[in-house]
Amino acid sequence: MEYSIQKMAQIAGISSRTLRYYDEIGLLKPARINSSGYRMYGQNEVDRLQQIMFYRELGFSLDRINDILSSPAFDSRKALEEHREQLLLKRAKLDLLIANVEKTICYKEGRIKTMSDEEKFEGFKQKLVEDNEEKYGEEIRAKYGENTINEANNKLLGMSQENFEKAAQLEAEIKSTLTEAFKTGNPASPLAQKAASLHKDWICCYWKKYTKEAHAGLARIYVGDERFKAYYDKDQPGSAEFLRDAILQFTGQME
Template structure:
């Protein structure tokens, strides 16, 4: 039985505007539009919407979802198996994070001792949930080149990234203009340019500003330590301004 757009929105828990937008960009068009202008969605539409929302749950941008589901090789059953695999991996990561939280509570109570490494077990920054925003800001070419570099990044480079975040988290209560802070933020600047693309000083400063302007960035970064996003923003801004002279 066909469903009207409001019925589908209420069933799924998304907005009517979202469904209209999916139609506008050619991602999910209704099976039929009546003479009165009502959008009618079929069971096939519902199955495709489920696929789209699975992809969104895993952080995939709408542009990539559209390319995937419109591909002649797209298979719904294979896609569901892939969703299952990736969601199980996500659950495994969340289980690790929950365990880290539990251990951190006990550590704060003085019941156990945690090493610095144990404090960050479960965090995974290999996936970038902000890729869509990055593409809007810097274009597809820059992001694709960055992703290619990440894909080929060595274990040594991954270790460097982890060490820099730990170093910055450890000194986040100091002045972002202090020599130690500026040395650490230069390591971050060099790491970005060596592994994730080409960042001018202005782009580096702008990236730091996004860390505090976008609450998703702030929440993600502050998992390393409360206030780290603001500290990095200030340190990156000072570094960019100081090195322009």
């Protein structure tokens, strides 16, 4: 089976330009060039391309893919783990970014119109410091390896604990608000809706992404989960269902 460049591209779901580029950088050369100068690819090339696509899928650079595929002694296992670390770092940075953006949105929602330049500057400076620490930390890690990774982890631990404390506080708030709201008997009452809103905040301490649908889905599951049901029903039987209804109302998922 011989493939033309476009057939090959179709198989892999990439462009012919990409194949030409791979030929150019020596990552994937065609099996032969026919009399008209056309690139012809064979089975071996299909296989190699699949390997390439695989590692590319994992976000490796074409250079590294070349290393991996050409050197048989290449420690792919180590490469994968290092790569994983890098991805985790990337994600941590992204998380910071997202948090910052969300913070900013909240700030704007708060309608704080007059925000002194000094304030902005302060917040910014803080961020700069954080960034520097991050960069510094990265350099250290690159230089000294694992020893200092623990330090970084400790930082994350600090964040997790902070997160956990925030969650615990929210939980207490939910509980007291729910107790009051339950007396109204109306899941649509402002107090009940406040409880649902607090519950949303609480969820956001644990979930990577909040959606109303998922929130509602969780609420439905709650009532069927003995642990949560027991927790919420402990003081006031029926509270779990009440919270569920409040959340369904809050998320607009009542049918």
